[in-house]
Amino acid sequence: MTFFHFPKDFKWGTATASYQIEGAYNEGGRGMSIWDTFSRTPGKVFNGDNGDIACDSYHRYEEDIELMKKLGINTYRFSIAWPRIIPDGDGEINREGLDFYHRFVDKLLEAGIEPFCTLYHWDLPQTLQDEGGWENRRTVEAFVKYAEVIFKEFSGKINYWLTFNEPWCIAFLSNLLGVHAPGNQDLQTSINVAHGLLVAHGKAVKKFRELGTTGEIGIAPNMAWAVPYSKSREDQEACDRTIALNTDWFLDPIYKGHYPQFMVEWFEQAGATVPIQEGDMEIISQPIDLLGINYYTMGVNRYNPEAGVLQSEELNMGLPVTDIGWPVESRGLYEVLHYLQKYGNVPIYITENGACINDGIEKDTVADYRRISYLQQHMIQVHRAINDGINLKGYMAWSLMDNFEWAEGYRMRFGLVHVDYRSLVRTPKESFYWYQNVIKNNWIETRT
Numbered sequence: 001m002t003f004f005h006f007p008k009d010f011k012w013g014t015a016t017a018s019y020q021i022e023g024a025y026n027e028g029g030r031g032m033s034i035w036d037t038f039s040r041t042p043g044k045v046f047n048g049d050n051g052d053i054a055c056d057s058y059h060r061y062e063e064d065i066e067l068m069k070k071l072g073i074n075t076y077r078f079s080i081a082w083p084r085i086i087p088d089g090d091g092e093i094n095r096e097g098l099d100f101y102h103r104f105v106d107k108l109l110e111a112g113i114e115p116f117c118t119l120y121h122w123d124l125p126q127t128l129q130d131e132g133g134w135e136n137r138r139t140v141e142a143f144v145k146y147a148e149v150i151f152k153e154f155s156g157k158i159n160y161w162l163t164f165n166e167p168w169c170i171a172f173l174s175n176l177l178g179v180h181a182p183g184n185q186d187l188q189t190s191i192n193v194a195h196g197l198l199v200a201h202g203k204a205v206k207k208f209r210e211l212g213t214t215g216e217i218g219i220a221p222n223m224a225w226a227v228p229y230s231k232s233r234e235d236q237e238a239c240d241r242t243i244a245l246n247t248d249w250f251l252d253p254i255y256k257g258h259y260p261q262f263m264v265e266w267f268e269q270a271g272a273t274v275p276i277q278e279g280d281m282e283i284i285s286q287p288i289d290l291l292g293i294n295y296y297t298m299g300v301n302r303y304n305p306e307a308g309v310l311q312s313e314e315l316n317m318g319l320p321v322t323d324i325g326w327p328v329e330s331r332g333l334y335e336v337l338h339y340l341q342k343y344g345n346v347p348i349y350i351t352e353n354g355a356c357i358n359d360g361i362e363k364d365t366v367a368d369y370r371r372i373s374y375l376q377q378h379m380i381q382v383h384r385a386i387n388d389g390i391n392l393k394g395y396m397a398w399s400l401m402d403n404f405e406w407a408e409g410y411r412m413r414f415g416l417v418h419v420d421y422r423s424l425v426r427t428p429k430e431s432f433y434w435y436q437n438v439i440k441n442n443w444i445e446t447r448t
């Protein structure tokens with residue numbers, strides 16, 4: 001047997017997000033979000049699914065926390081729904097919304113579980129989108145006001161903070177590719193959104209410091225990794241663009257105070273420019289304390305002038321894939337972690353990693369051995385990176401339970417716990433018990 005031991009203070013957790021699990025879309029004073037609108041738009045979400053009920057965690061959070069205690073995690077990443085706190089985006093504060101999250105966070109702390117809070121996991125108040133969303137500086141200011149409310153309310157209870165989840169998804173998946181809410185398909189719009197959220201990030205970090213809020217704050221980009229199909233310069237440069245749009249486009253402004261020039265020029269050739277105003281880059285590059293990274297898969301790419309704005313085509317290399325079609329290739333996580341060292345040996349948390357495995361319940365359990373294999377492979381790459389001296393502090397599996405997987409609706413299942421969406425009964429899967437053992441031992445074992 002080979003044992004991969006983890007550092008004694010390594011954080012083991014799981015992750016979820018408000019719109020994906022809470023439900024109670026019209027309870028507790030909650031306002032409408034862009035995902036309420038998008039999921040009601042015919043053709044946008046598989047089967048017309050929406051988050052009206054989801055996992056009903058708004059009402060069942062105590063049951064969820066019992067599952068977390070059983071799993072043995074010491075950290076739980078969740079997001080706060082802005083529309084529960086300021087229902088119309090930048091108007092009155094909804095006390096009932098704050099009280100819900102206080103009850104929730106207090107229960108987590110009672111259970112000895114560290115709250116790891118994401119301020120924005122895609123559920124923008126619809127009223128702000130109606131005024132241009134992240135392209136409009138009004139949304140930026142409204143986000144800072146929302147963040148200030150949360151910092152003041154939860155300082156001392158929450159010590160790990162993320163401003164934005166997956167900025168590439170917020171900007172490009174949602175405004176260039178049109179796959180997620182609000183569903184725009186325009187390059188300039190997506191670049192404007194990316195810049196707006198970066199300014200909002202920087203202003204919120206500045207406010208966090210001014211208020212003396214407890215803990216550490218960062219951001220959680222989703223990582224893309226791509227290796228070239230051939231040794232040609234064109235294929236390597238296509239991979240560089242693919243990686244950069246998820247990573248450098250956001251982390252260069254934050255860590256270096258400027259956008260990656262090769263990508264700025266690439267977009268200028270496509271007729272799009274970054275709407276930088278005086279002082280923006282200084283605000284964006286406020287120092288942060290931690291970096292969350294989300295990793296799922298990687299690609300083999302080649303140059304193809306017909307393959308979208310990046311002219312980078314991902315090829316099907318015949319690898320094993322998860323049930324959402326993403327290749328299982330854990331070495332990309334190791335490569336990404338080394339790639340990030342160009343920003344310094346910054347404290348990193350794996351804030352999402354997991355597999356879409358749609359196995360159902362048979363004989364009271366879910367034999368999701370493919371998910372166990374995926375998690376084991378990726379956790380070993382985490383161990384490998386730590387062994388190389390990379391400042392990796394924790395791992396949060398996506399996700400605690402099956403939930404609303406955005407445009408895929410409920411057909412795609414990422415959970416360690418199965419959710420029956422009719423009865424809302426939660427059933428731990430075989431991967432839950434495997435992860436429970438990893439956490440208990442703080443090691444992974446593999447047959448040699």
Ligand SMILES: CCOCCOc1ccc(-c2cn(C[C@@H]3NC[C@@H](O)[C@H]3O)nn2)cc1
Binds near residue numbers: 020
């Ligand atoms: C036109 C091409 O379009 C193809 C679809 O393109 C993508 C890319 C990436 C994703 C994606 C989904 N997830 C999991 C989520 N991370 C955050 C959490 O909420 C999880 O639910 N990460 N990335 C989806 C779709």
